[in-house]
Amino acid sequence: MKNQETNAHTLYLTPAWQQHAELITHLCQFSQNSLLVIAPQEGGKTTFINHFLQLPTKGLRKTMITAKSQTGIEDLFKQILYGFDLRWESVEATSHQLQQGAKEAFCQHQTTWTLIVDDAHLLSHEQLQALFSLQKCEATPSEQLHLVLFSEPSLELRLFSSEFSRFVQGKLYSIELESWTLHDIKSFFALETSALALNADQLAFIFARSHGLPGNVIHQKREILETQLKNNLPTNIHKKLIQHPILLSMGIGVLLGGMVLVVGSNTEGNANLEPENWTPVPVVSQIQPEFSSQPEEAKLDEPESKSIAVSLKEETVKLESVPSTQNKIVNPKKALTLEEKYLLSTNTQHYTLQLMGGNKERSIQHFVSKHGLDNSTYAFRAKRSGQDWYILVYGEYPSLQEAQAAVENLPDSLKEENIKPWVRSMGSIHKDIAAAS
Helix, strand or coil, rough: EECCCCCCCCCCCHHHHHHHHHHHHHHHCCCCEEEEEECCCCCHHHHHHHHHCCCCCCCEEEEEEEECCCCHHHHHHHHHHHCCCCCCCCCHHHHHHHHHHHHHHHHHCCCCEEEEEHHHHCCHHHHHHHHHHHCCCCCCHHHEEEEEECCCCCHHHHHCCCCHHHHCCCCCEEEEEECCCHHHHHHHHHCCCCCCCCCCCHHHHHHHHHHCHHHHHHHHHHHHHHHHHHHCCCCCCHHHHHHHHHHHHHHHHHHHHHHHHHHHHHHHCCCCCCCCCCCCCCCCCCCCCCCCCCCCCCCCCCHHHHHHHHHHHHHHHHHHHHCCCCCCCCCCCCCHHHHHHHHHHHHCCCEEEEEEEEEEEEHHHHHHHHHHCCCCEEEEEEECEEEEEEEEEEEEEHHHHHHHHCCCCCHHHHHHHCCCCEEHHHHHHHHHHHCCC
8 A cells, every 4th residue: 555655766757658647637636537547568557656656736645556366355445445544344334435535535625535556457357346336426526536547458448348337437538658769768768877878779779679668678777787787896807708798799899999009000090999888789779660569678698699699680670670461450541451351251140259459559469469369369440439449359259159168268368367358249340340441
């Protein structure tokens, strides 16, 4: 449980994230909507929450809990009540206690209560329903308890299913945290000028390896600091030059540079070579692609320089390649994708399982990559309230009974996140694709 937490270190938020924080603050005071803030794994949810908790917000009281699937409803309600300094009575009394407390807080102190739930995608259906039952949408926005759920994209599908319609009541507002750009990463490292000074090639290397996901950028920052610390130790430096491929490359570069200076000293005069503390092999920095999978961690300590060269070569190929037709990203400006054409070729009397939907193409791609579903899912573009909506379906089944049975045989990674697919007819899929064309 956290109330108005503070961190010793400076948090970096992109301009877009700062606008999201301002919007959430406004909606929590003047809107009846529940809020869903989504980002993939390592997408920066914790960083954003820490900033939001620290943000001075007059008239808004913020309490946070972290979701855990094994927590019972009673324990969940106790955490919430204690967070707002209320005493525990019973499960049945919790909703009334919170609404009465929220009303009194605004009437006496002009303060609105907001409950923040981190990792909300880990909650079971029963836990989610219990949370939504704590809201009373008939109350004025300033006098009711507001929910802000931070989650991976999979939760969005669950909340828009018919099972939650009477709880959500059409009042759910989604916000997606965008991945960092190369400029954002540069700004992030600029906060560390006393410890880190990276050139453009090094920043491009980090961007390529992290895919712009803030959590991965922070991991790479730690590795860089550890590498610099090792480089600055006066002992064992010769051993590290021999064992560390990057340091070995630096040493060879200095040696060759010295030879060039000796040979060309008569014509070019003296030169001053100062190798940097950390210099990875440069990658192309002008390309900022959409990535289709969760990034691997940057491995700056491979045992052989040859393996690093091969890895970086493969990374450069990824950066320069055009997304293939196998990608799950649907481009609304182009003709039907292969996946959409396949879905239209299916029997309208067959069935499939809808796993998720979202207003961002990248959310679909992250979900597919995370769960290794490239060979068993199909993505297509539909329309929802006049806006593009991207849907991911799983498998094809000749009968409704077979589709319902398939729900029990989903991959373990989907079961662990309590994914509850929606059985749909292929005929309805055909209509969605036609309406979006």
